[in-house]
Amino acid sequence: MKLRTLALLGGAVIAYPAAAQDHSHHDATPQSASETADQSHDMEQMDHSQMDHSQMDHGQHQMAEDDACIAIGYVLRTKEGSGTSLLPGASEGVGGACGGMPMGHHGLMLANDPWMVMAHGFVSTQYTDHSGPRGDGQLYVTSMGMLNAERQTGWGRIQLKSMFSLEPLMDARGYPNLFATGETADGEPLVDRQHPHDLFMELAARIDVNVGEGTTAFLYGGPVGEPALGPSAFMHRDSAALNPEPPITHHWFDSTHITYGVVTAGVKTSAFQLEGSLFRGAEPDEDRWDIETPKLDSYSLRGTLTPSANLGIQASYGWIKEPEAVHPGEDERRFTASAHYANFDGLSAMLAFSSKRRVEDHADELPGEEHDDSPLTAWLAEVNYDLDKSNTVFGRFENVANDELFPDHDDPLHDQRFRVSKFQFGYAHRIDLKPFELALGASGAFYGKPEVLDGVYGKNPFGATVFARLSLVGGGH
Numbered sequence: 029m030k031l032r033t034l035a036l037l038g039g040a041v042i043a044y045p046a047a048a049q050d051h052s053h054h055d056a057t058p059q060s061a062s063e064t065a066d067q068s069h070d071m072e073q074m075d076h077s078q079m080d081h082s083q084m085d086h087g088q089h090q091m092a093e094d095d096a097c098i099a100i101g102y103v104l105r106t107k108e109g110s111g112t113s114l115l116p117g118a119s120e121g122v123g124g125a126c127g128g129m130p131m132g133h134h135g136l137m138l139a140n141d142p143w144m145v146m147a148h149g150f151v152s153t154q155y156t157d158h159s160g161p162r163g164d165g166q167l168y169v170t171s172m173g174m175l176n177a178e179r180q181t182g183w184g185r186i187q188l189k190s191m192f193s194l195e196p197l198m199d200a201r202g203y204p205n206l207f208a209t210g211e212t213a214d215g216e217p218l219v220d221r222q223h224p225h226d227l228f229m230e231l232a233a234r235i236d237v238n239v240g241e242g243t244t245a246f247l248y249g250g251p252v253g254e255p256a257l258g259p260s261a262f263m264h265r266d267s268a269a270l271n272p273e274p275p276i277t278h279h280w281f282d283s284t285h286i287t288y289g290v291v292t293a294g295v296k297t298s299a300f301q302l303e304g305s306l307f308r309g310a311e312p313d314e315d316r317w318d319i320e321t322p323k324l325d326s327y328s329l330r331g332t333l334t335p336s337a338n339l340g341i342q343a344s345y346g347w348i349k350e351p352e353a354v355h356p357g358e359d360e361r362r363f364t365a366s367a368h369y370a371n372f373d374g375l376s377a378m379l380a381f382s383s384k385r386r387v388e389d390h391a392d393e394l395p396g397e398e399h400d401d402s403p404l405t406a407w408l409a410e411v412n413y414d415l416d417k418s419n420t421v422f423g424r425f426e427n428v429a430n431d432e433l434f435p436d437h438d439d440p441l442h443d444q445r446f447r448v449s450k451f452q453f454g455y456a457h458r459i460d461l462k463p464f465e466l467a468l469g470a471s472g473a474f475y476g477k478p479e480v481l482d483g484v485y486g487k488n489p490f491g492a493t494v495f496a497r498l499s500l501v502g503g504g505h
Contacts, residue, residue, distance in 0.1 A: 105298055105337045109260025110285055112234070112248050112292050112303055113330075117337040119266040119370040135174070136463050136502035142179055149173035152497035154272050156204055160486030162220050164204040170195055172229065172263060184244060187234040189253075195224035196316035206491055207448045207475065209432040210279035210352070211311055217354045217435040222274050226316045228252045229286050236296075243297050251322050253290035255305035256330035257346040259366040259380055261285035266376035267368065267410045270420050270456045270467055272495040276448070277428050280382040280406040281364055283351070286312055289322025301332040309349030309359070325349040340368045354435065358388040366408075374414030382406045404429045404445070418458050422471070426450045433481075441480075449476035454493075467497040 104117035135148030149172055157165035170193075177188040200213040205222040212218060232250030239245045254261065261282040262268050262275055275281070287307045294303025309326035328346035335341075348360040366380035383403040406428040414420050427449045434441040454471025473491040 106334045106340065110264040110282075111230075111232075111254025111261075111290075112246070112256055112294060112301075113254075113258075113260040113264075113342070114301060114332050114334060114340050115260055115264075115266060116334070116340045116368055116370040116376075118372050119376050135176075136500055139177075144178045146176050146178075146502075147174065148176075148500055148502070150497055150499040152272060152495055154203075154493055154495040156273070156491065156493040158204050158206045158220075158489065158491035160206070160489040161483075162485055163206060163489065163491070164220070166203050168198055168203040170225075172225075174230075184238050185234075185236040187236075189230050189232045189234065189250075191230035192227060193225045193229055194227070196227050198224050200224070200314055200316075204491075205274060205276060206473075206485070206489060207428075207430070207433070207450065207477075208274070208276040208278065209430060210283060212314060212353050214314070217432065219433060219435060222278075224316055226252075226286055226312050228319055230254065231319075232290065239295075243295065245293075245295050246303075247291075247293050249291035251319055252286065252288055253292075253307075254285045255287055255290050255307040255326075255328045255346070256292050256294070256303040257284050257305065257328040257344045257362065258282045258330075258364040258382070259342060259368065259378065265368070265378060265410070266370060267378040267412050268422070268424070269376070269412045270458075270469060270497065271410065271412070271422050271424060271452070271454065272469070272471060272493050272497070273424075273452065273473070273491075275408060275410075275424065275426055276450055277382065277406040277408050277426050279352075280362075280384055280404070280428065281366075281380060281408060283311060284328075284346070284348070288312065288320040289324055291324060299334055301334070302330075304329045309351050311351050311353070313353070338370055342366055354432070355386060355388075358386040361385045361387060374416075374420075375411070376413075377411040378409070380408045382408075404431065417460075420456045420458060420467070420469075422454050422456070424450070424452045446478055446481060451475070456495075456497075463500060463502050465499045465501045467499070468495075469497075470494045 106114045106117050107119065109115045135146040137144065138147055139145040151169065151171045153169050155165070155167045157163070172191065172193050174191045176190070179186045201218065202213070202221045202223045204220065206220050208222050209217065209219050211223040213223070230252055232248060232253035234246060234248040236244045236246040258281045259265065262278065284307070289308040290305060291307070292303055292305040294301060305328045306324040307326050307328070308323040313320060326347055326349045328344060330342055330344035332340060332342040343365045344363070346362045348362060350356065350358065351360050352358070362382065362384040364380065364382045366378055368378045370376040383405045385401065385403040406426065408424070408426050410424040412420060412422045427447065429445050429447045431443055431445045433446060434444070436442060450473055452471055452473040454469055456467045456469030459466040459468070471493050475489050477485060
């Protein structure tokens, strides 16, 4: 990796005087959008598989890597999110610059020649309490770990990706999340709960081939992966970096982030990415420990526009074969669009829209039943802002039309649509424990809903969550 590393270290030398005065990246002055666009391709195309680091001791090597990453983090137009999705390069941290690590922070480098091997992850302990007859309180732990390997070649790049979670250790019913729906536990639909994620969240590989000036073609896939559908999954978005609660719109935007069987092909330039996927439509079953049989019975298309390092815009469409066990025989047409903004001062925000429509033949309708086939729509806006190197505020607004709040066929409200809104705000204090970071925080939420739901959810339902999150971010000096 001689050429690329020399360039990175050169950038680090330029950036180092400012960094030596204050390690916070917020004081650095970024280049213009046009300059970042021109330089990002040059950085991405440099071969970084040749440099011999044998003369560096471990401490010097780590400092060089960290400062080099910080230096080029300001000239990358995009960085990689979950699956093959893209995030703005101006987001805090330099995930795309250093091994393709998402979530806003570069991870811990375990090897660098000829393979760059990176580790990243978090463990988060939460206590959440939601009011009302359907509310609940619970102490629970969420987790995710990633181990990725990358190698640059003369013709392109090879990536090996893996991601895991120990959430299957919790009860199959997961944890409270008022007005959330999706998946099942013990054969019953989950309502007002968030399901645990599977042990295997990603087992995939990606190959990028240089096909022209500033243009690459890529192939991504594996037994567990994410198709080209929707924005980056919520736990990988910088706009939700420290938010302890999953969105209640999860099954509108990014429920396909764990899919058993994915093949994606695409073309990427510095300003645009076009890709298509074949994948298994069915959501993961209740056995969270296994790898389910891959299938390729669904498809999706996604286009992503990245006009600058500050902005990423995607639109995607998917035809999903029988995604939900509670709706057998029903396929889903899903459309999503999102805009993700980030600056060089710790601000990351996203605005997104989704529309999903179930397609069925109505053969199993009971006499007198009527089904509304019009789309179910959802809006999502979220923000994460680092006030300084230790303090972060975050928030999320969601508005969704949901017809799964009453799964009992004998309930008079069964299959009725209710438009619900959630407003959430929170704060976190971050403590540097290199190579870890500890975030201590809390959030509160209140909801807007139709009056007909007062008897079930209470007149003014609200929720609160406190959390302690330990993340592996690397960068130890």
